[in-house]
Amino acid sequence: MPDAPTAALDLVLELTVLLGEDMRRGLGELGLTETKAHLVFAVQHAGPSTQRVLADMLGVTPRTVTTLVDELGAAGVVTRESHPTDRRATLVTLTEDGAALGAGLVAGQRELAGRLFAGLDEDLPAFTRVLGEVVARLRALTEESA
Template sequence: MSAPDPRQAALDAVLALVVELGEDMQHGLAALGLTPARSHVLWQLRATGPAHQRVLAEALRTSPRNVTGLVDGLQQAGLVSRNAHPTDRRAVVVALTDAGEQLVDGLEAGQQELAGVLFADRPDSEIAVVADVLAAAVDRLRVAVATAPTVRGSA
C-alpha cells in the first residue's frame, strides 16, 4: 500500500475542519438569532463601514434583492440602520447600530477564543506556516473558480 498523498491528506483535513466549523457556526449564530448570510452582512459593515446596499451585494456576491431581505431582518433586530445618503437623496446607506457593533464585538471575541482553543499547543512559527499555506490555497481556489467555474463543484 502506498503512502497517502500529502496534498490529498491536507485537503481532507481542511474539508473536515470546514464541516466542523460550519456546524459550530450554525449553532452559535442561531443562538444569537442570526443566519450565516446575516452575519456576513454584519462582518462586511464592520470591515467597510456604512455602505449602499448595492455595494454590500457586490461585496457579498449576491443579488441586491437578497441584500434587501437580509438588511430588513437585521434592521428589525435592531442591528443595522438605514440612513439617508448625505449627498444623494435617492440613496440609502446601511450602518451598524450600537447593538450591531456590540454583537460583532462578541463574534470577534468568540473567534479569538476559538483560535486559542484550536491552536493552543502549536508554536507561533507553525501557525504562521499554516496560515500562509491556507491563504495561498484560498487565492488559488479563487483563481481556479474564476477561470473554470466547475472547479468549485468538483470538491
C-alpha cells in the first residue's frame, strides 16, 4: 500500500487523466481542440488582443496563434480587426457566435463543478486550499527545473 503522499499523487494523476478525457470529448463535440478553447477563453477574458499578446498568454509561438486564428476565423468564432493605434497590428476579437461559444464553455465548466462538488460544502474550502498549495509547489518545482 502506498504511503499517503504517493496515494494522494496517484489520485491527482487519475483526476488529471479523467478531466482531460472529459474535456477533450466535450470540446471535440464542439469541433474544438484544447488550444483553440484556450484561445477563445483568452480573448473572452482579455478582450480584443493582438496575436502576439495571445501567444504570450497561451505560451505558444505567434505562428501557432496565426494558425489557430485562421481556423477559428474560418469557423466564424473570431475575426481580425485593425488595431486602432498600430497600423501593423491586428486585433483578434470574438464574433457573436464566438462569444456564445465562450459563454457555453464557462457554463459547462460551472455545471461540471457543481456536479463534482455537490454535497462537499464543508470540505471544499480545505480541498481548495490544499490543492492550491499543491499547484503552487508544482509550479515552483517546474520553474526550478526549467
